[in-house]
Amino acid sequence: MPGIIGKKIGMTSVFSPDGESIACTVIEAGPCVVTQVKNEETDGYRAVQLAFGEKKEKNTSKAAIGHFKKANTTPKRNVAEFRDFRKEFDGLVELGKEIRVQDVFVEGDFIDAIGTSKGKGFQGVVKRHNFAGVGGQTHGQHNRLRAPGSMGNASFASRVPKGKRLGGRMGTDRVKLANLKVVKILPEQNVIIVSGSVPGAKNATVILQK
Template sequence: MSGIIGKKIGMTSVFGPDGRNIACTVLETGPCVVTQIKNVDTDGYNAIQLGFGEKKEKRTSGAAKGHFAKAGTTPKHKTVEFRDFRVDFEGGVTLGREIKVEEVFVEGDFVDAIGTSKGKGFQGVVKRHGFGGVGGQTHGQHNRQRHPGSIGACSFPSRVFKGMRMAGRTGGDRVKMVNLRVIKLMPEHNLVLVSGSVPGAKNSYVVLEK
């Protein structure tokens, strides 16, 4: 599985070859640095670890400093492991090598984007689950517009079933958007445009998998 780490810049739109306006997310992808190489003999599987984003040394632990120094690179803010990445490069991956987006993707590829959704805090059922509320302000319903309504039975089973859709913490979850098309590559700026939306806020880290 090939992939690369990126940072969400924002959204824009471009015109496709058929003249349609396509909403796109702009991602700054790399260049990423190979910070670790795993193989079957020592680790039981083939994988590489990529690092992206500069991190201050004073905010890096001693163990992490040694880990990045072994690869001959500066501390990175985000590291992600990709299984069987080396198969695509036929063993051409070495410690400290920079991986650029044009080496992994081409225009027209379908990719999966993984990120952390925006945190909304504690929310009610209308925002969290799309409930319509109990009803209007008629028949004495003066303070029930955004309430969940009845959530359980009476004497039997005398409890609320697990998994009931109720109010609670919303967002801040790991979300994976699949089958996003690579609309345009801009290698000179390390940018890639993918169709549709990508989870996360601006400047948040995103993992693209092929």
């Protein structure tokens, strides 16, 4: 399997054999259900669709209910498609089969985590783009420490150029962090612990993939 869907629980620290404290993220990964298998003959590419998290049937569309019934499972909250999985997983991706975290990863693997970053609302250029501000208060500067500075030329163009880094909405972006090490797997709790931080708030959906 190329990946699994999970939910971010929070952060903790784990001690390495050398006594070093490693900041880690705890993720409840799976169990996921295979709700669709695509192949090159019918769909033009190889992919497997996984579903994770329970959802009330009254809040699910009739089309989605029928889709999940084909896999003989209850409605799920999160669905993700993993493309181009390796051929050795052909027997594992049968429709309706349950996928657990130990079926996908082992301790020591390096994986990628995809999530939605926390929303921070409207922010200025210092926080959003790491600007330093205009600087000191000489030459008539006043209350300009966090200002964006010059916007561009005045006479020619007479407008703010496209792509100018200014204040604006920050966060709620799809973020992918690569090469996070799997520190520990707890199969009984469906938990995986990875080194470093993972984008998103607590209880946010996270996609883990190789």
